[in-house]
Amino acid sequence: MSQHLMNTYGRQPVTFVKGQGVWLWDERGNQYLDALAGVAVNGLGHAHPGLVKAIGEQAARLIHVSNIYTIAEQAKLADRLCELSGMDRVFFCNSGCEANEAAIKIARLYGHNKGVENPTIIVMDKSFHGRTMATLSATGNRKVQVGFEPLVQGFVRVPFDDLDAVRHVAEQDSNIVAVLVEPVQGEGGINIPKDGAGYLKGLREICDKHGWLLMLDEVQSGIARTGTMFAFQHTGIKPDVMTLAKGLGSGVPIGACVARGVAAETFKPGNHGSTFGGNPLACAAGLATLDAIENEGLCAHAEKLGDWINQAMTAVFQGVSGVVTVRNAGLMIGIELDRPCGELVKLALEAGLLINVTADSVIRLLPPLVMTQDEAQQLVDRLSALVKQFLSE
Numbered sequence: 001m002s003q004h005l006m007n008t009y010g011r012q013p014v015t016f017v018k019g020q021g022v023w024l025w026d027e028r029g030n031q032y033l034d035a036l037a038g039v040a041v042n043g044l045g046h047a048h049p050g051l052v053k054a055i056g057e058q059a060a061r062l063i064h065v066s067n068i069y070t071i072a073e074q075a076k077l078a079d080r081l082c083e084l085s086g087m088d089r090v091f092f093c094n095s096g097c098e099a100n101e102a103a104i105k106i107a108r109l110y111g112h113n114k115g116v117e118n119p120t121i122i123v124m125d126k127s128f129h130g131r132t133m134a135t136l137s138a139t140g141n142r143k144v145q146v147g148f149e150p151l152v153q154g155f156v157r158v159p160f161d162d163l164d165a166v167r168h169v170a171e172q173d174s175n176i177v178a179v180l181v182e183p184v185q186g187e188g189g190i191n192i193p194k195d196g197a198g199y200l201k202g203l204r205e206i207c208d209k210h211g212w213l214l215m216l217d218e219v220q221s222g223i224a225r226t227g228t229m230f231a232f233q234h235t236g237i238k239p240d241v242m243t244l245a246k247g248l249g250s251g252v253p254i255g256a257c258v259a260r261g262v263a264a265e266t267f268k269p270g271n272h273g274s275t276f277g278g279n280p281l282a283c284a285a286g287l288a289t290l291d292a293i294e295n296e297g298l299c300a301h302a303e304k305l306g307d308w309i310n311q312a313m314t315a316v317f318q319g320v321s322g323v324v325t326v327r328n329a330g331l332m333i334g335i336e337l338d339r340p341c342g343e344l345v346k347l348a349l350e351a352g353l354l355i356n357v358t359a360d361s362v363i364r365l366l367p368p369l370v371m372t373q374d375e376a377q378q379l380v381d382r383l384s385a386l387v388k389q390f391l392s393e
């Protein structure tokens, strides 16, 4: 490992050299089953032919031009995203935190436009919104913030999945302009609202009553991950702002802040921008990703396979003490243990399996959307053996 890389990651000692579908190979030729997909990025798996072709052709034609010109691929991707979501306008950037920065700026400008002096956004415990100063300040995890104070002001925090806590803030604070929330918390431990659609519906009502923007961070939950193109589509409501990134470009960096109604009209020329955001190459990757999801029926597949994995995991862990719950929203899958289990990442790697552990004790699986049931069976077999071994020690 180079001494010239900043020491920002606890890295596993493996270097991958190629991939195909849900499989990866390291430089020694060892094969791995990928149940992480670059943290919900490689939805189409590795080396998807449609994606590879689209990127190759676009790179040969035009990789980048400035946003001071019109960009055909960007316009097309914006149209597709709005058609799919029922939203109105898109701002393109390069990552999830940047998409959330755009959302936060929209909320503040929206507030100032209404004469709110100190526009404030409600955010949640255990949330994750990114690593820039504003998004780490919005994030509900002290570990992400510590050492980087002073934090950005203008956020109030409430427990996730607690509508009364939001109503209470509404009574106390006249500076609130928006709520920013993940429909399913990813980094926080695959936290799914108890009452299904009720939580987002309730937030929608509160936001409407007070003239606040409902802003959904779908950076992880979006792009078919939970079994619909966007997680909010399970609920019957629409947000005012939705942020996307991870799965959108299948590995080519792209982020999007998608807005509706007044939120879509808030930015005016000069208010926001990005050099790379929405360049032809990234947008070609986005379009190829959406094409593949539609042509291969990956939304319905993610829903079905996620539920199947949940059932299979629940069955193999039946009566195993140490496993607290198995939960999923499509292919966002969490297996909560009664003890810290970060060690499992390394043990799984040694057994040829890529997984993640988050919130100390939750095994997080975010497999490629293209995983087959046979591959999922292999995942269940290998992971259950590892977890039982780990718990018995």
Ligand SMILES: *Cc1c(COP(=O)(O)O)cnc(C)c1O
Binding pocket: 094, 095, 096, 097, 098, 100, 128, 129, 130, 131, 182, 186, 187, 217, 218, 219, 220, 221, 245, 246
């Ligand atoms: C990963 C993630 C982000 C941050 O995305 P980056 O591309 O790493 O900046 C923001 N929100 C959620 C919900 C995420 O999962």
